[in-house]
Amino acid sequence: MIGENGLGPANSDYTSSLGDDQFAKTLIESASNSKLTPAAVGWAGVEASGKLEEFFAKVADGADLTALTAEYDAIFTPLLNGQR
Incomplete structure (x- = not known):
């Protein structure tokens, strides 16, 4: 159901x-070469901060x-280490 609606x-x-359209082929190729986000104590804090979207x-x-x-x-290092 997810794939049929264009989500990976x-x-x-x-x-x-x-x-098998171009979007599907590109999504499959990119997903095949992706890595999971490593586990980090403060990852939820990074996501909740809104700083990823800002970045x-x-x-x-x-x-x-x-510079960016x-x-x-x-900003991210303290958040990843569970500091606010």
């Missing part, structure tokens, strides 16, 4: 449900990536 199934056994919005707006990654490394 969590199990590669069900990728055939995506179909990616700035990336999309063409921000300087070197240094800025958000300083």
Whole structure:
């Protein structure tokens, strides 16, 4: 049901449900080369902070990536370590 609605199934056994159009092929290829987010004490804090969305919005707006990654490394590291 997930694949039939264009969402990537969590199990590669069900990728055939995506179909065979270009979107499906690209999704299957990218999922096949993906890695899970490593377990971290504060990952929920990172997600709850809204900082990921902020970071990616700035990336999309063409921000300087070197400066941006240094800025958000300083934000994410304490959060990942369970500090607020």
